Amino acid sequence: MSDDRDLIARLRRGDEDAFRDLVGSLHGRLLRFARALGLTAALAEEVVQETWLAVLRGLERFEGRSALTTWIFAICANGARTRAAREGREIPLGDLSRDPEEPAVDPSRFRPSGAWAQPPPRGDARPPDEILLSREAASRVREALDALPPAQRAVVVLRDLEGLPGPEVCNVLGLTESNMRVLLHRGRSRLRGVLEDYVRGGGETHPGGRT
Amino acid sequence: MMLACREMTELTTDYLERQLSWWDRMRFLMHIGMCGACWEYVxxxxxxxxxxxxxxxxxxxxxxxxxxxxxxxxxKR
Incomplete structure (x- = not known):
């Protein structure tokens, strides 16, 4: 967070370049996050603008206990919540009682013993971090991400797209560690399932085809 | 006790997030070592x-x- 300290000092000095860099790096990501929380494009736009104004108002008092980015995402999440409430809606975060139990894999794919009856198809043999999803495969997974329930989507966006550490995701969304992990697990499991269906249907996961 | 494949699919996120206890992590790794289907799943x-x-x-x-x-x-003004 020492980079943060430097950046915050520049912002507090009124360094406009520093502010432009910050906005340039975060504006689009905040919009994506606000959309992930279930806001319409227009509302997300408003909430993100209000977020920046709140950042300016709060910057002098920001104590750096979290990363600057996390703090800004948290302001955005609060703004989104307030905004949704004003529109008579709420963002259902952390209320897992309303989420039906969702197994990671359809239970009918297991034998009564819990062993696979219908195992996942064999994918390509590369190590996972060398697998580059084909454009088609990536867009299937992206559609599935867009279709996740808001709470799962918000957690997956912050943890897996933004790469925030788990505890910071909890702070931003006001979730307990265990609820956050349940949401992450459900979201990720769905995305994995979509990729599996795609492979099962004969789709190629790698731009160059399967090895 | 061996983990069942079904349990493995429910523990995968905790495994990847390094949130399993030492003992569960060992059981998880033991299972993937022996089960091609779960290895594929992970x-x-x-x-x-x-x-x-x-x-x-x-x-x-x-x-x-x-x-x-x-x-x-x-x-600032």
């Missing part, structure tokens, strides 16, 4: 995670309202 999950930068919903090219920068300029 690989599929890792492939999704490794590709998030490609999966990410498009970041809209930011159209930042210019007033925001005016606000910044006047912020």
């Amino acid at each position: 690989r599929g999950m890792k492939a999704v995670l490794a590709n998030f930068h490609r999966i990410g919903t498009e970041v809209v090219p930011p159209e930042v309202p210019p007033e925001l920068f005016d606000r910044f300029r006047n912020w």
